[in-house]
Amino acid sequence: MTAAWWVLPVAYALDRLLGDPRWLPHPVIGMGKAIKRVEAAIRRLFPPRAYKAAGVLLPLVIAGGSFALTWAALRLLAGINPWLAAAAEAALIWTTIAAKGLRDAGMEVCGHLRNGDLPAARRSLGMIVGRDTEQLDSPEVARGAVETVAENIVDAVVSPLFFALLGGAPLAMAYRAVNTLDSMVGYKNDKYIHLGWASARLDDIANLIPARLTALMLIFASWCLRFDAAGAWRSVRRDARSHPSPNSGYPEAAVAGALGIRLGGENSYHGVKSFRSYMGDKTRELEPDDISRTSRLMFFVSGLFILLATGVWIWVTGGPAWI
Numbered sequence: 126m127t128a129a130w131w132v133l134p135v136a137y138a139l140d141r142l143l144g145d146p147r148w149l150p151h152p153v154i155g156m157g158k159a160i161k162r163v164e165a166a167i168r169r170l171f172p173p174r175a176y177k178a179a180g181v182l183l184p185l186v187i188a189g190g191s192f193a194l195t196w197a198a199l200r201l202l203a204g205i206n207p208w209l210a211a212a213a214e215a216a217l218i219w220t221t222i223a224a225k226g227l228r229d230a231g232m233e234v235c236g237h238l239r240n241g242d243l244p245a246a247r248r249s250l251g252m253i254v255g256r257d258t259e260q261l262d263s264p265e266v267a268r269g270a271v272e273t274v275a276e277n278i279v280d281a282v283v284s285p286l287f288f289a290l291l292g293g294a295p296l297a298m299a300y301r302a303v304n305t306l307d308s309m310v311g312y313k314n315d316k317y318i319h320l321g322w323a324s325a326r327l328d329d330i331a332n333l334i335p336a337r338l339t340a341l342m343l344i345f346a347s348w349c350l351r352f353d354a355a356g357a358w359r360s361v362r363r364d365a366r367s368h369p370s371p372n373s374g375y376p377e378a379a380v381a382g383a384l385g386i387r388l389g390g391e392n393s394y395h396g397v398k399s400f401r402s403y404m405g406d407k408t409r410e411l412e413p414d415d416i417s418r419t420s421r422l423m424f425f426v427s428g429l430f431i432l433l434a435t436g437v438w439i440w441v442t443g444g445p446a447w448i
Contacts, residue, residue, distance in 0.1 A: 127218070127293045128203075128211040130438050133286060136218035137431050144225035152191075152220050152298065156305045160187055164310065167320065176319040183306055183320070184327050191302040196295040217294040221285035221301045224427050227277050228420040234270040238263055238413035257393040267411040272388050274419045275380040276373045278343070280304055282427045284335040290434045303327050329371050336372035339426060340365065343379035346425040352418070356382035360405045367402035374404065380419050381405025 127133055145151060163186050171179045195217060203210035230253045237246035246266045251258040254269050261269065284304070289297035303324065310317045311325030340361050348354035360382025361375060368374025368389075381388045387407035391400050 126291065126438060126441065127289060128199075128207070128214050130435055130442075132211055132215045132218065132293075133289060133434050133438070134431055135215040136289070137222065137224070137286070137427065139215070139219040140222045140224050142225075143219075144229065145220075145223060149220075152217075153301060153305055156187060156191065156302050157309065159190070160306060160309050163187060164320065173319075177322060180320045180323045183310065184303060184324050187306055188299045188302040188327070192295045192299040195298045199294060214294040218285070218289045218297050221289070221294075221297045222427075223277075223281040224423065227274055227281050228423065231270045231274040231416045231420055234266060235413045235416040238266060238416075255394060257396065260393075263413070264411040267413055267415055268386075268388060268390070270416045271380065271384075271386070271411065271419045272377055274416065274423060275377045275388070278376045278423045278426060279332055279336045279339050279372060282423065283339045283342075283430055284332055286427070286430055286434060287335045287338070288331075290437065300331055303331050332372040336375045338430075340375035340379045342426045342429050343376060343383065343422055346422050346429065347379070347383035350421060350425060352383040352422070353385055354383065356385060356405070358382070364402065364404045368404070369401065374402075378404040380422060383422065384415055384418055385409060386411050386415055 160183065163183055167176070167179045167182060199210050199214055199217075202213050230249075234246050234249045234253075237243070237249055243263060243266070246263070247258040247261055250261070250266050250269045250273075253273050256269060258266065258269065285297045285300055288300040292299075306321075306324035307328035310321035311328060312318075312321060313325075344354050344357045344361070346352075347357045357379045360378040363378075364381070365374035365378040368377065377388050381404040384405075385408040386405055388404040389401045390403060391398055393399070
């Protein structure tokens with residue numbers, strides 16, 4: 126677990142206040158560079174027929190290395206001063222979460238839609254999704270933003286905090302490495318179908334519990350914020366497992382049911398159309414404010430998780446302590 130009860134709240138507060146400052150070196154950038162180097166080494170040292178077995182090396186080296194380096198750095202700092210180690214742990218966990226960045230990206234799209242600037246909204250959405258955005262109308266742009274914010278409540282907020290609670294900054298960093306691996310090599314295409322399978326599978330496993338926990342918290346948040354909690358529950362039970370991802374359907378279905386909207390449908394990727402199962406019921410057309418409503422749900426859930434995590438820490442350790 127984290128070094129002190131206040132580490133997770135401080136890490137989350139730093140993200141809410143500062144987000145991801147561009148002037149601050151981000152560990153994910155280093156992870157991305159390391160992934161490219163390890164991938165290049167595997168392709169150089171192994172024949173294509175061995176890529177599936179060699180694919181296991183990627184998460185072992187990248188996630189394992191991230192864990193080991195973070196653990197060693199914190200141990201070194203703890204030997205100097207426990208307060209310094211705790212402060213460093215809070216700062217490191219801060220870099221693994223992105224609640225403010227997620228909200229800001231969604232609200233940029235929302236702002237353009239509110240102002241009637243559809244081309245700008247399409248461009249902003251194109252920065253955060255993989256689908257083609259050039260021909261989307263306003264409701265479809267709103268759908269893309271809502272789906273992205275909803276899905277990433279797990280990846281960008283709850284999961285890193287969940288693993289930070291279990292294993293402090295080292296485990297949170299290992300999770301972020303797994304998530305980065307999945308975003309870079311976890312594709313079922315000719316290039317990565319064998320080399321990236323282990324990274325994609327590990328990401329699915331890592332998010333299994335956080336995704337379902339997030340859905341439950343979203344249902345509770347819907348009730349507290351006077352959205353449709355019953356609709357969120359119904360949508361999760363009915364629709365979540367029809368999503369192509371074993372985890373993404375849970376937050377998306379919960380948000381769709383809570384807001385009385387329908388997510389999913391036809392998307393286009395590099396000109397190739399793809400249909401994703403529907404989430405929720407279409408009681409009305411999507412609108413820009415659905416993006417801000419989803420952000421409210423995200424912030425409520427993330428704050429709720431911090432409260433729960435702090436309570437768990439105190440319960441497990443027997444009481445709060447400064448270090």
